[in-house]
């Protein structure tokens with residue numbers, strides 16, 4: 001991982017210039033991070049208690065934290081590297097009093113130790129060039145018994161499938177740094193000091209061509225999937241239905257307790 005380039009500038013370019021204004025438009029944004037939104041939100045609302053202090057790290061336009069703030073009492077803050085995403089997040093929440101947004105990096109949170117009850121990272125960990133550091137920062141700002149929730153797409157324990165998944169995802173979108181299998185996520189959390197870790201899974205089915213069309217190297221990644229080995233096809237449950245190629249990914253909701 002250390003040989004990979006820091007992707008901070010690519011992330012800033014992508015989210016500042018292209019994404020921010022249309023980010024929550026599901027028709028334009030066939031983005032696999034946005035597909036299981038209802039499942040993610042339902043879990044967050046189940047796990048987060050009223051009167052908590054909650055931070056969403058890599059909050060983007062603030063969709064998750066905004067919807068939690070609408071349903072819970074407490075104090076809510078969203079932080080993101082991209083100033084444009086933060087500007088949109090602010091303009092999306094004109095009437096919510098207990099929510100605030102600030103631009104900052106997950107790798108260097110300008111926040112005191114032991115401040116929050118819950119820290120969330122949705123669709124964000126795979127963008128961070130140093131996931132261990134980001135999870136360590138989350139641990140630092142959480143109170144004792146606080147919880148980190150990571151919501152993202154799972155990679156695979158089998159190294160051939162893990163490499164294929166990451167290769168195609170980085171080709172498709174260079175702002176992606178890396179996706180991780182469960183064992184690696186658990187290792188990051190344990191290294192940071194978390195002691196109780198649970199991971200819930202949810203299968204999401206994608207239309208391969210719609211998924212590819214939103215980003216780069218469409219033909220190349222399409223061919224990689226369609227010409228892949230039987231093992232890879234089976235891992236993604238690649239199939240054709242009514243002339244549409246479908247693939248499955250695994251969305252996850254991880255809860256780590258301090």
Ligand SMILES: C[S@@+](CC[C@H](N)C(=O)[O-])C[C@H]1O[C@@H](n2cnc3c(N)ncnc32)[C@H](O)[C@@H]1O
Pocket residue numbers: 011012015033057058059060061062063064079080081082085104105106107121122123124127128129
């Ligand atoms: C795929 S978006 C997810 C946004 C939001 N959490 C959601 O679920 O819609 C990833 C976000 O991570 C942000 N990001 C990337 N690198 C970051 C970093 N080092 N620190 C903080 N945010 C970062 C991007 O600017 C972008 O808004």
